[in-house]
Amino acid sequence: MTNLSFDDLVRQFIKNKLPLVTTLFRKVEIDDSATLQEFFEADDIAEMTEKFFSHFNVEPARFSLSHYYPWKTRSLLSRKPQSEDQKALTIAMYIESARAGKWLFDESHLRN
DSSP states (O other), X not given: OOOOOHHHHHHHHHHHHSXXXXXXXXXXXXXXXXXXXXXXXXXXXXXXXXXXHHHTTOBOTTOOGGGTOOOEEEOSSOSSEEEOSOOOOOHHHHHHHHHHTBOOOOHHHHHO
């Protein structure tokens, strides 16, 4: 049995609760600083986050999915996605919050 660090436990939990991301030929590795909205739908993040708060006993009071979604929308006149004024959500944010026992990234922090 391997001894995983707390950070590794959080990372593993998140990756196991989110859908597998693949390309045509391989699994895509999501690192701690990757923008989760680029890979996952809001419903997937919401479900994982609820389980994360419960599993790691993290106070969710400051967390709101609306701070992170919608991430991108399609312009009516262009096929190119337009980025919303939302901040990136990362595994590193979950790790830091799990260590602290509360969600550390409230809206005032995100807008700065």
